[in-house]
Amino acid sequence: MNPREIVKIQNMSKQFPMAGAFFTALADIDLSFRAGEFTGIVGPSGSGKTTLLNIIGSLDVPSRGSAIVLEHSISDLSHKRAAQLRNRHLGFIFQTYNLFPVYTVYENVEFPLLLLKMPAAARKQAVQEAIAWVGLSDKTDSKPPQLSGGECQRVAIARAMVKRPELVLADEPTANLDAKNSHNILQTMEALNREIGTTFIFATHDDKVINYLRRKITLNDGRVVKDEIASGTAGKKAKS
Numbered sequence: 001m002n003p004r005e006i007v008k009i010q011n012m013s014k015q016f017p018m019a020g021a022f023f024t025a026l027a028d029i030d031l032s033f034r035a036g037e038f039t040g041i042v043g044p045s046g047s048g049k050t051t052l053l054n055i056i057g058s059l060d061v062p063s064r065g066s067a068i069v070l071e072h073s074i075s076d077l078s079h080k081r082a083a084q085l086r087n088r089h090l091g092f093i094f095q096t097y098n099l100f101p102v103y104t105v106y107e108n109v110e111f112p113l114l115l116l117k118m119p120a121a122a123r124k125q126a127v128q129e130a131i132a133w134v135g136l137s138d139k140t141d142s143k144p145p146q147l148s149g150g151e152c153q154r155v156a157i158a159r160a161m162v163k164r165p166e167l168v169l170a171d172e173p174t175a176n177l178d179a180k181n182s183h184n185i186l187q188t189m190e191a192l193n194r195e196i197g198t199t200f201i202f203a204t205h206d207d208k209v210i211n212y213l214r215r216k217i218t219l220n221d222g223r224v225v226k227d228e229i230a231s232g233t234a235g236k237k238a239k240s
Contacts, residue, residue, distance in 0.1 A: 002034065004034065004035050005032050005034055005035075006035050006069070006070055006199060007032060007033040007056055007069050008031075008066075008067075008068045009030060009032065009056075009065070010030055010066050011028060011030060012029040012030075012062045012064065012066060012067055013028060013029070013063050013064045013222075014026040014055065015063045025222050026048045026051055026052060026062075026222045027222045028223065029065070029223075030224070031217065031227070033201060035197065035199055036193070036197050037201070037214065038193050038214045038215070038232065039199075039214065039215040040201070040203070040204055040213040040216050040217065041203045041204075042205055042216055042219070043219035043220055044220070047221065048221075048223075049171075049203035051222075052203070052219070053169050053203045056167075056169060056201065057090055057092060057169045058074050058077060058086055059082075061075050070089050070166060087163075088116065089165055089166050089167065090165050090168070090169065091161060091163070091169070091198075092169055092171075093160050093168060093170040094171050094172075094173070095172040095173060095174075097144070097155070097156045098156065099156060099159075100144075101143065101144050104143055105136060105141070105143075105147075105158075106127055106140045106141065108144070108155055109127050109130050109155065109158045110127045112162055112163050126163070127162060129162075130158040130159075130162040133157075133158060134157050134158045135188075136158065149177055149181065150177055150180075150185065153174075153176075153181070154184075154188065156173075157188060157189060161192055164196060164198070165198065167198070167200075167201065168189075168198055168201070170189070170202045171202075171203045171204075172204055172206065173185060173204075174204075174206050174209055182206070182208045186209060210230070211232075214231075215230055216228055216229075216230040
């Protein structure tokens with residue numbers, strides 16, 4: 001039985017006004033993603049990767065065509081409903097971490113659950129579990145300035161995963177990390193994908209990430225030029 005389709009994009013384009021004309025960031029995109037995928041949108045800078053990820057994440061809307069995410073039409077969502085979709089069902093991991101510097105690791109990871117008004121006991125259990133997933137149980141009371149870059153990115157993963165989202169969107173998540181930390185981060189995300197079934201979609205041009213992917217979608221000048229099964233050899237080597 002095939003996993004269910006959680007993202008469906010049809011004939012989608014995105015344009016931005018520029019100098020009295022329009023810049024086409026995405027053109028005639030047709031894509032779908034199924035639950036449990038570990039997929040990357042790859043291509044050079046300016047190819048449209050982040051724009052596509054932002055639309056899937058309801059942070060932007062198409063200029064033409066449709067994007068259906070978890071049965072919600074992105075173009076038809078109000079700001080409030082888009083925020084609800086993000087808060088309840090999506091996780092985001094960015095290259096700049098976006099942690100609150102004055103909050104502890106625990107408080108940073110807890111924050112999405114406060115928005116969901118989760119009861120205190122359930123919230124505590126979920127936060128402790130997410131921090132344990134990324135191997136930072138001994139850093140619970142530390143603040144981001146006291147952590148390394150790799151540790152900050154692991155906190156960002158825990159924050160994205162704490163509500164067990166159906167879909168995690170990761171935009172260049174290893175851009176500021178060295179090779180060792182990059183592989184640790186990717187192995188953590190791969191384990192979460194495997195163990196709890198979270199779907200991951202990356203936007204990247206980092207070979208370290210690309211080597212973990214099981215599907216690779218290549219963009220060039222805002223168009224899909226290739227959609228192929230990938231070997232994910234780095235992940236397989238890490239487990240062997």
